[in-house]
Structures are given as structure tokens and as C-alpha cells.
Amino acid sequence: MKKHLAILALLLSCTSCDQLVHNDTRYPGCGVTATPDTLQYSKEAKALFTANCAACHHPVKDATGPALQGSLLRCPDSAWLKAFVKNSQQMIKRGDKYSADLFTKWNKTEMPSFEQLTDKEYNLLLEYMK
Numbered sequence: 001m002k003k004h005l006a007i008l009a010l011l012l013s014c015t016s017c018d019q020l021v022h023n024d025t026r027y028p029g030c031g032v033t034a035t036p037d038t039l040q041y042s043k044e045a046k047a048l049f050t051a052n053c054a055a056c057h058h059p060v061k062d063a064t065g066p067a068l069q070g071s072l073l074r075c076p077d078s079a080w081l082k083a084f085v086k087n088s089q090q091m092i093k094r095g096d097k098y099s100a101d102l103f104t105k106w107n108k109t110e111m112p113s114f115e116q117l118t119d120k121e122y123n124l125l126l127e128y129m130k
Contacts (some may be wrong), residue, residue, distance in 0.1 A: 002096055044124055069129055
């Protein structure tokens with residue numbers, strides 16, 4: 001699983017990787033071999049992003065909400081990010097300063113709660129955001 005996560009992170013960070021290929025064909029300029037497993041993993045991650053995040057977030061540029069690429073580098077830690085994604089308003093109500101600052105910065109736009117996400121789905125989204 002860790003190998004798949006590393007491969008996905010490399011695929012998503014390479015700007016010339018937009019042509020999906022199969023088996024031992026390489027992505028141009030990436031030096032990463034695509035396998036059916038990595039392609040499925042990437043498709044699942046993209047589908048989750050599209051269904052849950054894309055209405056308000058773009059992977060690399062600000063939209064209604066902040067760009068999601070690099071989120072783990074900007075937030076306090078991975079546990080904080082997971083709690084925020086699951087229910088940002090609950091964190092604000094509990095007095096979390098970073099959550100309240102984000103809410104204010106983004107014009108007090110409420111982020112929907114995503115408590116229904118499984119750990120697997122959440123981890124796929126994290127990898128997609130990298």
C-alpha cells in the first residue's frame with residue numbers, strides 16, 4: 001500500500017503525467033511505470049475528489065476555498081486536517097484558533113462536513129491533494 005501511495009504522489013506531482021498508459025509504458029518525463037493497480041488507485045482518488053471537494057476546491061489554485069495541494073504543509077498536523085475535513089464547524093465551535101482563522105479568511109464560508117468518509121477514502125483524498 002505504501003508503494004502505491006508513493007507512486008501516486010509522484011504521478012500527481014508530475015505535470016506531464018496527464019496521458020494515462022498501461023502496463024510497462026512510462027509516463028513521459030516522469031520515470032514512473034504505470035500498472036493497472038496504480039491507474040485504478042488514481043481514478044478512485046480523482047473520483048472522490050470530484051464528488052466531495054471539486055465544487056469548492058481546486059487542487060493547485062484557490063477557488064471558493066483554498067487550493068488543496070500542500071494542505072498538510074500548511075495545517076497544524078495530519079490529525080488536525082482529518083478532524084477539519086470531517087467537521088470544520090465543530091472545530092470552530094470548540095475554539096480551535098486555526099479553524100476559526102481559516103473560516104474568517106475564506107469569508108466565513110462554511111465547509112460541509114464529510115463525516116461519512118471512511119479512513120481509506122480520506123487517505124485517498126490526501127494522496128490526491130499532494
